[in-house]
Amino acid sequence: MSFSKPGHHIPRRSIEGHEGTWVKIFNPPKESPPTPELLEPTNPVPAFVAATVPGVTNLTPYTIRPHLMHGTELKMWDGRELNFFLIGDNDTPDAFDGTFPGPTIRVPRGVVFHAQVEGHGQAPHTIHWHGIEPTAINDGVGHSSMEIGDYTYQWQPNHIGSYFYHCHRNTIQHFDFGLYGFLIIEPPDAYDSSDGKNVGGYPRRTAANLSQYPMFPGFIGGNLESGNPHAMTVPYDVEALWVIDDIDSVWRDQAEHAHQTFPEHGDIPGVNDEFHTNDRGKQEFFAFHDFNPDYFVVTGVNFPGRLGSTVSIRPGLTIPASLNSGVAGMQISVNARRNQTILVRLLCAAYTKVKVTFPVDVVVIAVDGRSLGVPPFGRYNKPYTIPAGKPIEMSTAQRMDVLIRSSRSLSSFGQIEYRHHLSDAFLLNGRIPIVIK
């Protein structure tokens, strides 16, 4: 296979005539421009969710409708309320007022994806689809693409795996304050129920090359160009989502405005901007340079402990179908049976240094949305085993997909160790129950 003759043909349109829109620009369009090269969306997921989850609507066909907001207070484990910016969804009552993290978006590979996005309150915001490869205006990087306002993002995913989406305007604040969610690209037929499979549940499949790991049954190898949507995929029975994050309450108290780090522009942008006042003309510019988190969470769930402690979240925590694109039963704390294939999707959304440790051997099948050992990059990497107890170091924005399968019962914990990004001081050990029986 080659790039000039790819196995998966995903049609792309020429950008001829739109070049000016696609290059880096200092002042991106701020007012709802039409999406260049707009195609008909084909994402089947919004209609599936509306048909299966009570109360959910799908007002724009084949399209999701997220919105970005600011200024919500969420209660932490000790009762203290902290300032959050949240992503909500206009079609989902459970998510209308925003959730932390934002709803998990699942998309089959190869569809034309549309997100009709509104920015509320202290816009501008963007959505960056981290690891997807959209055109530049749809990539949602502040200062170099659209800043909303309102905008319909368009892209087409071609690699099955784990991604996330987040606001990329003044990222250090907006991402940290909660404007992010998880994003999963699934096999092309993941939402096709015509063969009788359970579209809204498990087992599901993800990309992997497990030819050297016969312990995981159901792996289908073969050729990506064969047309088999399951070539180079493996089924999993249980799925857990661990989004690792840390929160500095001082940042949340002192920088409540979304423009806190927008400098007052001089007459030569980027040269003589005024970094003592923000663009509201106030002496409130906040530099976000000194990060000292004192709250720690996994997938929005608080680790209930002070700095220096070792604490656990509850067993049996799951994510409702309304916040997971209609799929019921995705877990946070792991609860499985012996000889089930368990997929844990890890995302480091923290700014501190993070080490993840499992009580069992895990097989790493994908990193940053690319499955190891699967063409076209399969010659350069392969899945590998990380033995029980050996820490996995992660840094901001990294994803890692690991598989677990145990023939023995187990009642233990995965562990997330947080250390200060500069001093390496120990901050907290967060424990996540893993029960296999």
Ligand SMILES: [Cu+2]
């Ligand atoms: Cu934002």
